[in-house]
Amino acid sequence: MYSYKSRIRYSELDESGHLRLESLLDYFQDCSTFQSEDIGLGVKCLKERHLVWVMSSWQIVVERYPGLGERVTVGTIPYDFKGFLGFRNFFMTDEEGRRLACANTVWSLLDTRTGMPVKAPEDMHEKYVLEPKLDMEYAPRKIQVPENMECREKVQIRPCHLDTNHHVNNGQFVRIAIDNLERSCQIRQLRAEYKKQVVLGDVLIPYIMATEDGKSFIVLKDEEDQICCIVELQEEKGK
Numbered sequence: 001m002y003s004y005k006s007r008i009r010y011s012e013l014d015e016s017g018h019l020r021l022e023s024l025l026d027y028f029q030d031c032s033t034f035q036s037e038d039i040g041l042g043v044k045c046l047k048e049r050h051l052v053w054v055m056s057s058w059q060i061v062v063e064r065y066p067g068l069g070e071r072v073t074v075g076t077i078p079y080d081f082k083g084f085l086g087f088r089n090f091f092m093t094d095e096e097g098r099r100l101a102c103a104n105t106v107w108s109l110l111d112t113r114t115g116m117p118v119k120a121p122e123d124m125h126e127k128y129v130l131e132p133k134l135d136m137e138y139a140p141r142k143i144q145v146p147e148n149m150e151c152r153e154k155v156q157i158r159p160c161h162l163d164t165n166h167h168v169n170n171g172q173f174v175r176i177a178i179d180n181l182e183r184s185c186q187i188r189q190l191r192a193e194y195k196k197q198v199v200l201g202d203v204l205i206p207y208i209m210a211t212e213d214g215k216s217f218i219v220l221k222d223e224e225d226q227i228c229c230i231v232e233l234q235e236e237k238g239k
Helices: 021-038 043-048 122-127 170-179
Strands: 002-007 051-062 071-082 085-093 099-111 187-194 203-210 215-221 227-235
Touching (some): 021 043, 043 051, 051 170
Antiparallel strands (some): 002 071, 051 187, 071 085
């Protein structure tokens, strides 16, 4: 397990004064990045080896959104390798060690020269010490897309959407999806499935549908009608 301590900042809050879901995702993403840097498998190292980890799927379950100034611990647990896939959990706890949120993620290792998946090399198996996965309710990786979704305004990809891999960061997909919700709501669970990388100048077209059981589906397609990302948001019951 790898963890670091932090404090909730004003810039990370929503209108209610609590941590945004997108900011929680950023905390988790930063945690895995910090671990990789600390064990010698960081961004520069992978670039020199023509390798990159890309997100295949997210599942985030929120128990409580912390407020301004709260001190938190953010952690990650790599728990499995299968060929070119890597699996890791995340968690955030409060000062008393109570769980605020947890997550499950699946990553794919790609060769940046070919764009093809490659098996994780032996040193990754050695340095990412595997531990038992978190106790949580695991959802399927694949998200079933509903029919008759409503088309929304196109989104032009700009430099602010990109990360060091020159593609739209997985967190930015989620931000775009949440921006298309019809109203503000307390989200209990996020699921995201990533299907296609998106670069500067591309256009994403959001399609959205809300169901009676409190779920919202946002599908982000390109101009060729290819699905790039599917996001499912489960609203907190009673909200």
